[in-house]
Amino acid sequence: MTITPDDFPIRKIATIVEEIRHDGGPPATVPRRRAAALVLVKNPFAGAYHAELQPAMDALKPLGLEMTKRLIAALGGIDGVDGYGKGSLVGSAGELEHGALWHVPGGYAMRDALGEALAIVPSSKKVGGMGASLDIPIGHKDAAYVRSHFDSMEVSFPDGPKPDEILFALVMTCGPRVQNRMGGLEAENISVRDGQR
Structure with a gap:
């Protein structure tokens, strides 16, 4: 089975930007x-089991690049972008593994666009019905142990995913949690450059 970008027609696309000024402090x-x-x-792939999924x-990949460009534009460029995450929500006629198709196209598109983004892109995936929400985990782009950037962003479409759809999501952030005070490695002290510390 040959799969092309045309096999994933887009029904709806959206970009959301939040500005968090305080969190009670x-x-x-x-x-x-x-x-x-x-x-x-x-x-x-909805409605049937397919043994071979990886070529998809x-x-x-073009969709991952398009969404990455949208995020960077929404944030005014890559300056200050220091966190990211990704996720997928598979409609009920699909299976969890269909959400895993997003690992390479979503994660590598953001890492490539941001330059030396060394840390793994945190990820979530689940199967759900229309209006279900998805929490996208977020971490620092250069080091996994930067506690100030541990976060998540809840996303959803009220009218999706339909049973034969997938919601793919990418998230980027600028700055730490506004009231972070849990210690640990600080972003300005990243030194090992191994994606961890």
């Missing part, structure tokens, strides 16, 4: 920004 000197790009696509990751 003093206002942040610089507000934290979070942005998500969401897309609903047809799931060509290549077909989704």
